[in-house]
Amino acid sequence: MLLLKVLVKNAFRHRLRTLLTVVGITIAILAFGLLRTVVSAWYAGVEASSASRLVTRNAISLIFSLPVSYREKLIRMPGVKQVSSANWFGGVYITEKNFFPNFAIEPKTYLELYPEFVLDPGEKEAFLHDRKGAVAGRKLAQRFGWKVGDSIPLKGTIFPGTWQFVLRGIYRGAESSTDENQFFFQWEYLNETMLKTVPRRANQVGIYLLGLTNPNMAAEVSRNVDATFKNSQAETLTETEKAFQLSFIAMTEAIVVAIQIVSFVVILIIMAVVANTMAMTARERIGEYAVFKTLGFSWWHIAGMIFGESFFITITGCALGIALTFPVAKSFGQQLSSFFPTFNVVRETIYLDSAAALVIGLVAGIFPAWRAVTIRIAEGLRRIG
Amino acid sequence: MTDVSDATVTPIVRLRSVSKSYRRGGQIVPVLEEISFDIAQGEFLALMGPSGSGKSTLLNLIAGIDKVDSGAILVGGVDITSLSETELASWRGLNVGFIFQFYNLIPVLTAFENVELPLLLTSLSRRERREHVAMALRIVGLADRMDHRPGQLSGGQQQRVAIARAVVTDPTILVADEPTGDLDRRSAEEILHLMERLNRESGKTVIMVTHDPRAAEQARTIRHLEKGFLTDVAA
DSSP: OHHHHHHHHHHTTTHHHHHHHHHHHHHHHHHHHHHHHHHHHHTHHHHHOOTTEEEEEESSOTTSOEETTHHHHHHTSTTEEEEEEEEEOOOBSSSGGGOOOEEEEOHHHHHHHOTTEEOOHHHHHHHHTOTTEEEEEHHHHHHHTOOTTOEEEEEOSSSOSEEEEEEEEEEEESSTTSOOOOEEEEHHHHHHHHHHHOGGGSSEESEEEEEESOGGGHHHHHHHHHHHTTTSSSOEEEEEHHHHHHHHHHHTHHHHHHHHHHHHHHHHHHHHHHHHHHHHHHHHTHHHHHHHHHTTOOHHHHHHHHHHHHHHHHHHHHHHHHHHHHHHHHHHHHHTTTTOSOOOOOHHHHHHHHHHHHHHHHHHHHHHHHHHHHSOHHHHHHTOO | OBOOOOOSSOEEEEEEEEEEEEEETTEEEEEEEEEEEEEETTOEEEEEOOTTSSHHHHHHHHHTSSOOSEEEEEETTEEGGGSOHHHHHHHHHHHEEEEOTTOOOOTTSOHHHHHHGGGGGSOOOHHHHHHHHHHHHHHTTOGGGTTOOGGGSOHHHHHHHHHHHHHTTOOSEEEEESTTTTSOHHHHHHHHHHHHHHHHHHOOEEEEEOSOHHHHHTSSEEEEEETTEEEEEEO
């Protein structure tokens, strides 16, 4: 207990130095936590994807559509329980700065396939029965102050014109990882308009979404779907929802890797700073450690005091950093909601923060402990006076 | 040089052909050469000699904080030159009380806690430790300063705390390296008187290194070291 007291008191002998080191660790852990959260947010779509859903798209490219007639064939395939479709609409709300994902969907089947989008039954009915109806995620509605019944105009970028929608419902996510920043409206509305204005673009969907009876059949169903439409006018590429999401991540993988590298560089920098602090500390106290050794304390007592002090400083900084990560991430998430629909600090980030703190504490203590343990007592005592 | 005393009482410390050298800038500098002598139980020995004569090195070897190049040192029948570092640390904790020139107290601990430190390595209970510490501080006349930190005490008081720390484990020998070197004359006399009293009343074997003839006068035996050799015996 007394040695623990020595350890804690030693940590505060140079208050300013210790305080600055703790602040440094806090900022490093905060930066590390936020960067890891950015990486997690990048993969949020992947994490939220279901193993029981497949995505079928045009084999040439995602920008090419598929005929609506495929639906009948798809629903009859073994292992397919439900089929829905979605078109990336790419509409702009007032200005391009107000970006959010908006899709034309087949509403009934879509909401069945995505039970994580939770709608009030009344709002759901209203949405299904209004050709110009739309639903928005809770965060998106909060962002623009939308209420049910509001008229929302979107300026089409892929589909020309200004499109008027009536907000019929606001969905909330069943999980914290569910994207609440999306906007959905009826594909029928889009298709009817296309039939009138640009008929060659009518009766087309962007992607098909297949609900499986058994997730284990994903590979088999994918093969069957693509084989069915082989040599057709629009060949398909079917993959799991996770693989589909990962294909988007792959486009920006270099950025994710860069963020991951930077996050570890931050830890390396703070490791050097703490190691320097501990080296200075141990050098100043080498005489005291010699006194401890003289009194009969063994090498593990000395190493324990140095590592203990190192861990005390790093764990204090880490705890503060982790505590700050949550409110700062929340604030970041609000500011960046159009880029990161979910910006939650995941448990793995906290584990990584803690592991980083332990590694910093350990590495920072190794050299000073080795020095204090191996120095001859007589030499250590000469440093006093 | 061989100089084994014909001690009439049992020797507590026995040195046999002890040699020690240091390496400085690639050169080997001999410090002690073939030293042999005994120190009797209850002795108060002063080791004197000019700077660099090897007296502090000799004290460090007897106290087990440095290793001999050759020879043997027996303290209380234990050949400390054959002990491992860990065994030696444990042995020091039980058998040697240290008094340093610069007191070497731990500045973040109170006088009481500084004295308690060596007892942490024993099997004593907390209550027993408190009793031992209180007694040691009473012996050195600092019972009323036990909650003071070293920085709140004078040099003489700090050295008395160091003496309390040295005697609290009831060690076999007390070693003191220039214990009055950093004190004014009055404080130095108090410390020397305290050490003399510990030797006389408690029968503690005291081995003191000093270059101060006044300090050495307190000892019952004075030995001189010159260039690594014992040169004479004075009582």
